[in-house]
Amino acid sequence: MKDKIDKAKILELAERQVKAGRTEEAIAEYKKLLSGDAPDLSINNIIGDLYAQLGRTEEAVRSFQAVAGYYESRSYFSQALAIYKKISKIDPENVIIIVRLGDLLISQGFTVEARREYLKAEQKLRREKRIKELIFLYDKLIKLERDNIAYKLTLAELLRQEGFNEEAIIQLNDAAEIHLSRNELGEAEKVIEQARWLKEGDQRTMTNLVEVLKKSNRRKYALEIVGEILKKDENNVHFQTLLGSLYLEERELDRAEDIFSRIVAANPVETRARIKLGKVYALQGRAEKAYELFDPLIASMVKKQKEDKAVGLLGIVLSAEPLYLPALERLAVIYKAKNHKSYLEVVNRVILEEARAKGLTEKMFVALAELFELRPRDKDLIREYRELRRGLGFVDEKTGEADTLSAMEAEEGDIDLLLARVDLYNNQGLVRNARRILDNLNIRFPHSPKIEEKLTALDEVKAEIRAEEIQVAVGKVQDIEAKIEATPDLARTFLSVLQDEGSTEKRVTSADLFADTEILPLPAEEAEEKKFYDLGQKIADEGEMIQGVFAQQLRGDISILEKELTEIVSEFREQVRKKVETKDYETRFNLGLAYLEQGLVEEAIEEFLMASEDPARALECSSIISKAYKQNNNYDEALNWLERSLVLVDVGSAEHFALLYELASLHEDNGDRRKALELYRRIRDWNPAYRDVIKKVDSLS
Template sequence: MNPKGDRIRIIDRAEKFVRAGRLNEAIAEYQKLLAEEIPDPTILNIIGDLYVRLGEVNSAVKYFRQAADFFESRGGSSQALAIIKKIIKIAPEEPEHILKLADLLCLQGYTREAEKEYLRAAAIWRRQKKLEELIPVYEKIVALNKENTEPKLYLAELYINQNRSKEALIQLNEVAELLLSRQEWDKAHSILERAQEVGPLDERTVGNLIQVFKNKGQAEKALELVKKVAAEAPENLTFRYWLGNLLLEKKEIDQAEKIFESILAERPTDVRARVQLGKIYVLKEQSERAYELYEPLINSLLKKKKEDKAIGLLGIVLSSPTMPLAALEKLADIYKARNERANLEVVTRAILEEARQRKLKEKMYAALADLMELAPKDEEVSREFWSLRRELGLQEEPGRPPTETDEEFEELLARADIYIHQGLYRNARRILENLALQRPDDERVRQRVEFIDKARVEVPEEELVLRVEKISAIENEIEKRPGGARSFLSFLRETGALDEKVTSAEIFHGTDLLPLTVTQPAEMKYYELTEKITEELAAIREAIIHQLQKGRGAEEKELAEIILEFKHQAKIKLGLEDYETHFQLGMAFLEQGIYDEAIEEFMISAQSSEKALESCTLIAEACRRKKDYAEAIHWLEKCVELCRSDAEKLHAIEYEIASLYEKLQDRQKALSFYQKILSWNASFRDVAKRVAALQRAS
């Protein structure tokens, strides 16, 4: 027996019957071929066509559907789609087949066309009054277009009719939140009133109503609502928390304090209430109490390696006019562990200032000792450190002769700095070598010697005379001044001489010096930071107090965000139309991992037609990094609309969408996008491998 030969003979007989118009005999012959282990979809399709010619629609649909299902199971969604369209031509009022068409269109990425087919099927079922069949259809419609409110509202009503209140509330609140994002307050209010009818004590509904009232300038109504629901559900701590927040915003601090204390009494682990209560203590200038409240939470965050959130809480405490030393020391410990020397220096200087105001000399000494290592060039710190050391009666360090006074040391160091600035390295080295013998561990001496070693240049013989004359001029200038070398060094700094190279004669106007024309390496600069730090701390304090008064969720705030909030007013001056600047800000935020701020900037730059595509792409990238893959897909779909005329860009974006669907474990949608790209260019990236892998997995 030859199976292949038998098949050929059967097909020949069937075709003869077809030519003779004996369609039933032809069908009988073709059906013999379906006895094989794997049915042939081509034969199924032929049988379906023959039944169409006989006018037997139901039989035709049966065989067409078998062929379509076979193609779909093997990843041939395009062939399946073509056959389903044949079914709909002969059975246009059958919603089951229309839904299959819509499903296949989704797989192919034709979401708009799919939505139309879903709506067509839903319309037929509404006419047939099969309302129970509508829910799964509308669930698919809603999933396709999250910004279309009408299907969501219809689905919500279907849920309500089926006593599925929980699902109805989800849809109603999603619509309300979409309207809130569009600033359509009245429409959102109307939807939320319907949601309240369904679930009067639903937290999400109440929370959204609070936002509506606030945006409409009706804070009293928000407070009235929350008082009502809190009274009806006294066990609901979320309602009580919102009530505390609204009272805090209304400056009714004592009432808010009682509410947050009651929440903590029932649930000591409630982070939100603990943070808000701490903010109240800060507003009442009880910063020590606030730190005591936050300390367990801060320690817990540090154990979990969430240093940034711990810093945010410390920032709230330190916004008080009186900064607790314990909080400053905890912040210093964090920066020390993270090796953030610049931040550590700022905090250590704040510790020094607080300790100085409280006349805590031991803490002053500890802070000064740290600053000696953090800011070795700060001469004021050095002087205060050695003076306090003597005042405390501490022994001199080994290698420091007791006969050498600090004043003499600082005078010689200033003289060395002048020589370094003027390029007289040999003279400076001699002074520094002597100072090193007196204080071998002095960091400032060591740094200057290292600088000279790196900056040494060969002096031409013809300039030696000029050098000698210059040394004499410097010595004369130093001797003329009552304060000696340090006085002359201060003069050079005040005139800006130390901020420029020594080639400008104007720097030395009014002195006996004539600067050399030899180009020297860049000079070291020494800055007085005390005033700057005081300004920065005041600015940070002001920003945090502003944040406290706004009542935002500070448990999620980082110190960097607090500072960004303070700088927001400056950013506003850019103007919304300065799209390029907003775009660059977004790039900076994205690179630093500050994704929400990046998205905010890119949303502004996306309003420019020139920046729209790139901005939407970067918003999607920020969402991807946040692992919000669904939102990333949403923005990439906007990109698709912007670049339909550019096939290369279009398919690159579709590739990204497919990869995100893989992240969401939605293999079918991922496969449909990859197959679309494959049909355009089989060599595009690794699309062929991805299609094969997904087909094997399914």
């Protein structure tokens, strides 16, 4: 308690001294607060202001630096930034302060302002010819603008002046490669000559020179230069590979093959030469040889989960004519393991075409089986599979295999008739035939309660039928089906025939056959009274209705009277437009949520746009709209709406940084690592413990 009273008295006395114009005495009083077990370092800010009033700049700067350091140690970077700006005003020539101010501006994401501060420091250091400090400063500038050629050339010259020739050559080659990437060949060659002057024969420099000569159609000169280097160092694998590449680009394939073969023989782990040799084989039409060469590399890359590189090597093999089937099959294995279904489908279709052209029946079967798994509703695939089996004599009408193929081709409206056929086979003791139909129906329509119920019932059946009776039973089934096909009213006739033929089980009734469907073979009961709902008040009920219909479609509960989900939603939205006011923001918001739950993203966005006109919901709606666009892979709009959200919160608030984190994640998902890293760093500087921001910064740095 005494400490608090003493502090209050000191502050009161110091303030009286300031008002009386006794600044020195006031400073002395304030300094008392800097001693003891719990010094108040922020008081240095007041002391610095008083020293500045007295014109004692050096002492003012020291006080301000103390408080800036105090703020930085506690991650109060905005406050520290303000203090450094204050120092910069009273001591504008202080290079250390200018550079530190630039560093803090970068940490807060203000790169333009940071560059301005660094360039201020650069002017002063250059006037004073402080080369070492300039080298340090240009390193910072290059990190800000990695493609700035002028910065790199200036740094190279500074390094040369200090005798750091190797480092200067690195900067010169960096600059030359930027010129090359922009196809500025003349400028690139000038820079390369500077590097050659510093060190003749530098590998990177000479490689860049060869690249310039190639691009400027001076390949003969490029070959001469590489040849001269290899005369001096005949075992230089890098330039051997470069020479082989020059021959490869000139399509002098025999020479290229000779060079790359020798490199690979002497250095089996020399990957670059191995890949080049594979390209030579592919151009020569020797796909099998290329595949054999790449096989260990592909296996290694797949093991290291570098599938994209493995695919690239297979692409080289597949560039050869004709297409090499083992490479296609290896590609299919990789895509299947990575669950890249669209790519897998394309590859299997190519395999199918190649196998068909070469008459490779077994490979056709494999490709068709893979494609059927990917596209179980593709009628053309099913038809081709069926024709292939029939053509080879694999389809036996008497065993019911034709029925299984019919099940594979079935539409949802055919389910009930095929299930009736299952009952027919079951009644005749042909359980295996019945199971084939059910198994294939289950593949086409997974999670259908009707099919699952039949499968369960079939598991309990233990039909005993002698081999000599199978032919009779199948013939009986075929006779019944012939009657059905001759009758227009298929469903009703099927029922009557089943009832007429009798059964080892109880007789089949229409109620049994259609118990789980909405098909009514008999006249319907009088319709129930229709109910109408107030959409404005019953929005939750309507959302559940949509969800129920959607789930029903997925289960396969198909009615002959059923409408498509899109049609239901369309009609529902029309009713909403008629009965719900545009400014009924709560209803619009709830409706948007209902649509979003069903995956109807575009409809959801439209509702949230209307709901966002309510100021109380604007922030939440903008955030949800951003996520909805992300769900649709529309990153541009997702970023746009998240940036709108940022405008609605206070800068520096917890909500502000939460949205910044979401924005950084969006940039990261969209492949913009630089912007993501910049934002994650701002969040880290605000609060290093926030979520996983430290890991994010480390992974992107």
